[in-house]
Amino acid sequence: MTQLAEIKVENALESHRYARGWHCLGDADQYRDGKPHTLDIFGTRLVAFATSDGKINILDAFCPHMGADLSHGTVEDDRVVCPFHHWKYDAGGKCVEVPYCKRIPPKAKTKKWLTCEENNLLFVWNNPEGNPPREGVVIPHLPEMDSDEWIHEWNIDIMRIDTNPRELVDNLVDAHHFGPVHGTPTSYFSNIFEGHIGHQIFRGDSEHLGGGLAADSAYYGPATHFTRINSNFGGVEVHAILLNSHVPVTPNSFDLRFGCMVKRVAGMSDEQTRQIALDYVVGNRNSFYQDVIIWKNKIRIDKPVLAETDGPVYQLREWYQQFFMNEDQVPASMAERREIVTVALSKP
Known part of the structure; x- marks a missing residue:
């Protein structure tokens, strides 16, 4: 593939819009094993992990520090730990600990995605505009x-x-x-x-x-x-x-x-x-x-x-x-x- 063709493909992917709505990620309980889970969806990579209260959280997977993949890290004390420098992120996507530095950079956070559980299934909400679902846009309870x-x-x-x-x-x-x-x-x-x-x-x-x-x-x-x-x-x-x-x-x-x-x-x-x-x-x-x-x-x-x-x-x-x-x-x-x-x- 020529460089021009590669640029065209890259631009096409960047301009593509993924559908607004709830998307099913399977049985919810599979994410409650104390480990981070890799989700390659919506043209990017996300990480899913459960906190001690059983709530499943989904974040953008790439650490804003140096770009490492948080889904290849670990989960400790309700935090996902980056495998590269061990920066720790809470369920809201905020960095709460840098092990070798007392001051945490204000921009050290990653996007949190809206989730819900219904019928024993886990769902993630996608909206390119960034808005939550409107009233009535729900997965029905069976x-x-x-x-x-x-x-x-x-x-x-x-x-x-x-x-x-x-x-x-x-x-x-x-x-x-x-x-x-x-x-x-x-x-x-x-x-x-x-x-x-x-x-x-x-x-x-x-x-x-x-x-x-x-x-x-x-x-x-x-x-x-x-x-x-x-x-x-x-x-x-x-x-x-x-x-x-x-x-x-x-x-x-x-x-x-x-x-x-x-x-x-x-x-x-x-x-x-x-x-x-x-x-x-x-x-x-x-x-x-x-x-x-x-x-x-x-x-x-x-x-x-x-x-x-x-x-x-x-x-x-x-x-x-x-x-x-x-x-x-x-x-x-x-x-x-x-x-x-x-x-x-x-x-x-």
């Missing part, structure tokens, strides 16, 4: 988390996918790829867009997830997708909640997390039910890999030529674009409810 009828384990799987996240989000409205790609004929399919939430209602049959498949799902912002799904899986009626969440790493790569939480099955032990959950994760992973193969060999089409019943692709992309613009520029029409039915061979 009532199943309060029920003893459900096993509260997500069984999360993670994969790195080298494409722009919009390719994944497009699936929210793509009713006609389920048959050709996933062997899942669609009998009913519709979408609802309202504010920061995009819904999908799907009915059909799946080679991987069983017959009589009913799936009601929604994106809460640009990156966190929950699906309530019921189907006959291996002769057993399975009720599950799927997590499908992605976090951008670079403009053209993201980490995709799948989770599956299942309802206890009458007559089965928790261990047997957990195995169903794991099998569900495998089935979903196999389905996503069918998409990944397509993504790896396609180009990005910003203005697709659509057939009459292709669904609300342009409406989806308009909805998705709101997360990449300043909030005061988001059209008021985004708050209005819009429902589009694409396939209606049966009732939802």
Whole structure:
């Protein structure tokens, strides 16, 4: 690559804007092991660590002193310790100790990121404008988390996918790829867009997830997708909640997390039910890999030529674009409810 080409790539990365919204980082408890955790997301590196009260904190990872990686350091007394010169930073990102100097430079601090925990999952907030989420822009609490009828384990799987996240989000409205790609004929399919939430209602049959498949799902912002799904899986009626969440790493790569939480099955032990959950994760992973193969060999089409019943692709992309613009520029029409039915061979 020539020097000019390298500069162009560098400038493109610097000018790229990552979506405003909550992004899922997986099971919260995995960060409570007393160690710093490396997060390569949003085109930079962050560090996550828990304090003794169990709260998980996320900071910019590069020490403002000499640029060392705090995520390669240690956690001591609720502070993350730089591996280079042992400067210590508290949960707010402020340097509170320089071991060889009494005076701490006033600028010795690193950015703290807003986090939340919901449904046993950790989320980080990204907003290029630096503002917190507006009222109502939340990850919803799933009532199943309060029920003893459900096993509260997500069984999360993670994969790195080298494409722009919009390719994944497009699936929210793509009713006609389920048959050709996933062997899942669609009998009913519709979408609802309202504010920061995009819904999908799907009915059909799946080679991987069983017959009589009913799936009601929604994106809460640009990156966190929950699906309530019921189907006959291996002769057993399975009720599950799927997590499908992605976090951008670079403009053209993201980490995709799948989770599956299942309802206890009458007559089965928790261990047997957990195995169903794991099998569900495998089935979903196999389905996503069918998409990944397509993504790896396609180009990005910003203005697709659509057939009459292709669904609300342009409406989806308009909805998705709101997360990449300043909030005061988001059209008021985004708050209005819009429902589009694409396939209606049966009732939802």
